[in-house]
Amino acid sequence: MATPDVSSIDDVTFREGLEGLTPARIATLYRRAPLLRPVSDLDQVWTMFEQSSLVLTAHYRGELVGIARVLTDGVLNSYLCDLAVAPDVQRLGVGRALINQVLEHCAGTELVLRDSDISSGFYERLGFARVDNAWVIQASEV
Numbered sequence: 658m659a660t661p662d663v664s665s666i667d668d669v670t671f672r673e674g675l676e677g678l679t680p681a682r683i684a685t686l687y688r689r690a691p692l693l694r695p696v697s698d699l700d701q702v703w704t705m706f707e708q709s710s711l712v713l714t715a716h717y718r719g720e721l722v723g724i725a726r727v728l729t730d731g732v733l734n735s736y737l738c739d740l741a742v743a744p745d746v747q748r749l750g751v752g753r754a755l756i757n758q759v760l761e762h763c764a765g766t767e768l769v770l771r772d773s774d775i776s777s778g779f780y781e782r783l784g785f786a787r788v789d790n791a792w793v794i795q796a797s798e799v
């Protein structure tokens with residue numbers, strides 16, 4: 658589904674929390690952005706959101722067009738799990754507005770994220786610094 662006639666960020670409204678969200682709406686945005694997430698399992702999608710510290714969304718005429726999802730301890734560490742903006746709403750400042758709201762909520766902490774080839778220029782533009790001391794492993798029962 659395309660989002661018609663969005664020409665300015667002034668047409669976009671922002672919300673905090675899960676109100677008005679459904680896993681299906683979230684999965685549709687993930688698919689469109691695109692952002693690789695477990696969209697075939699809507700229960701998993703909803704658990705990801707219920708267990709998050711902060712969910713910020715952007716809307717245009719009732720349609721979900723942007724999401725930022727964060728885990729934070731509120732003191733030291735914050736992790737930006739998802740940032741996605743619908744293709745027809747990209748480059749209007751929605752991603753920047755969501756990040757600015759995240760930074761406000763997580764003030765005092767260090768915000769970390771994983772980028773992709775298509776988004777690294779965006780984070781650089783917003784003043785993020787690349788780090789080379791991150792390590793990652795897939796957690797599983799031992």
Ligand SMILES: CC(C)(COP(=O)(O)OP(=O)(O)OC[C@H]1O[C@@H](n2cnc3c(N)ncnc32)[C@H](O)[C@@H]1OP(=O)(O)O)[C@@H](O)C(=O)NCCC(=O)NCCS
Binds near residue numbers: 692741742
């Ligand atoms: C990356 C993404 C969130 C950016 O959102 P957006 O709303 O289009 O970004 P904004 O309009 O707020 O852009 C802010 C600035 O970054 C620039 N920018 C945006 N995307 C960019 C990109 N991919 N590369 C370089 N610069 C970019 C904009 O031109 C703007 O520059 P300005 O300061 O001159 O105005 C969006 O393109 C997206 O959802 N992509 C697909 C999913 C994805 O990759 N998510 C991130 C996963 S880590």
